Each structure stands twice: as C-alpha cells, then as structure tokens.
Amino acid sequence: MRQWGEAMNITVNGQVHTVDVEPEMPLLWVLRDELGITGPRYGCGISMCGACTVHVNGLAVRSCSLPVGDVTGPVTTIEGLGTPESLHAVQEAWIEHQVAQCGYCQSGQIMSAASFLMTNPNPSDEAIDQALSANLCRCGTYPRIRQAVKTASAKLRGDAS
C-alpha cells in the first residue's frame, strides 16, 4: 500500500488523475468526492449491496471497501464502460429491457454484469441469478436483469438469435 502523504496517480476511464489523499480512503470516496465521478453509488459501505461496483483491471470490485492505496490497475466506472455513441452491450440490453426502476443500484448492476460476462460469456439462468444476487435491487428488477444479461451475452458472443 502507498504511504500516507504521497500523492498518487490513478487512471479512471482512461484518464490519469493525481490525487492527494490517504491511502486508506476507499476508492468510492476518491471517485465521487475527489474526482466528481458519481456513477458509482454509496449503499451499505461494507461490500454487501453492490451499488458502488466498478472495475479494476477489468474485474468488478466494491469501491466502498477497496482502499485507494490498494488499487493496482486502471479503474472503469459506469461512465467509462461505453460511450453515448457506442454503448457497451450490457448498457444496450439494459435499455432494451427497460431494467431500471428507481435506478439507484443500476450502475453497480451493470458493472457487475459486464464483469460477469467477461468471465462467464454464456451463462445459464441459474448462474445469472447467482452472480447478480450479490447486487441488491430493492425495486425487485431481477427478472429484467436476467433477461438483459441473456441479451447482452448473446450480443457479446455475436449471436443474432
């Protein structure tokens, strides 16, 4: 871990930022309060709900619990997953299935789904339910989440059916 008092560079969504914060500060605080990147949400603060999920080195992590000093690679948030002109397949599927209700958890859901599909590109319904159970949605959008993940999986595999 980096030492206290050392400014550190952190790459978020392809852009390098220099931040002067304590290495114990959770990544979520750096993203939201230092860099103004507010897509990742604060939910529980103890990795239980998934609203803060971002990618580090392409894999999902809970940014509320990850000390920024332990970040070992580039960070991607919902803002950097795709672009308005070229959305990520998971984002496209989320719109197609109108997954969101209140929307608070959805950035975390999408980041978890995108990471999940990288490690498991052709998941069963059971695997989808299992994987996304770790992201809580109080609106109960899980049936639409499952459909959207299946659609995104097919798109990412180049399956037109």
Added chain:
Amino acid sequence: MKRVLTGFAALVLAAVALAEDPALEHWSKIYEVFSHPRCANCHVGDDHIPRWSGEHYGEPQPHGMNINADRSRIGAESVLCSTCHTQQNSPEPHGAPGAHVWLLAPVEMQWWDKSSREVCQQIQDPDRNGGRTLQAVADHIRHDELVHWGWDPGPGREPAPYSPEEVAVFIEQWAGAGAVCPEAS
C-alpha cells in the same frame, strides 16, 4: 439413573483413552482449531458455499447473497471472491474480511461438518492434504499468510484458539507420538 451411569462411564473411558495416549491429547487440540469456524468455514465440501459466523450470527450459516465459490473455489463462475474481499480486513462491523488472497481450501480438504476421526485421517493423507508430510502441514500452518488470517480475523469475529506456532508444535508432537486418530464414535 442407568443413562447417567452409562454417560459417566463413556466420559471415564474417553478420559482414560486421552490419558493413555498423548497423541490423542495433541490431536484434540489440533481438532479444536481445525473445527473452529475461522478454519472450517472455508474448508467446505462440494456445495462450495462458504459459511459465515460471528458475534451476531449464532451458529455458522451459509454465506449471504447466494454466494457460491464453485469448482474454481474463487467464485470465477459467478462472483469472484475478490469482488468484495480485499487484501485486508474491513474495519467496519460486518465488513468483509480480507487477506492477500481469498479462496476456499481445496474440496478434498473439507473440514466443515466432518468428525474428528475424519479430519484426522484426511490431514495425514497426501492425496487429501496437498501432498504434504505432517512436517510440511505444520510448516504450512506456521508460515501461510491466509492460514494466519484465522488468528487475525477482523472486528466481531472470534480468532481461532492458540496461535499458528502453537498449532504447528501440536502437529509435530502428534506426529512424534504416532499420529494416532480417535476411534469412530
């Protein structure tokens, strides 16, 4: 009265067995550690479901959020353990514990829900202990960082009894005394 006498006789026989065989006395301390939630909760079987326990949980129970570490034992098939488990314990109550790596023990090393005799036989079987001699098992406990997490489990979790060094010595003493296992109960 008959039942009380029978129970008393069983206790006396167990005490006599311990007194007669120092290896069993050493093993009872080792099993006290291996069956402790800090160890057994991650030495689970082929359901691949880690267990939780702590001051507010009562008895150990399946890991929340439908978590299953699957055959990879690191959750690669669904949610990677490293999604929530960082390299250090969360300082928050009920926060995720962490270490430099986080994974379940191999499935053949199941301790969860296994008897003292079963664990005793497993730990000295190279096919089920990672190909180790008993000295290598002792050294593994003495030096492995993830094993040491059991004695530094973060807030709200009871550490495993004794210390890694003490447990390593118990294993060496048990091996030196013949590595005897308890009889089936």
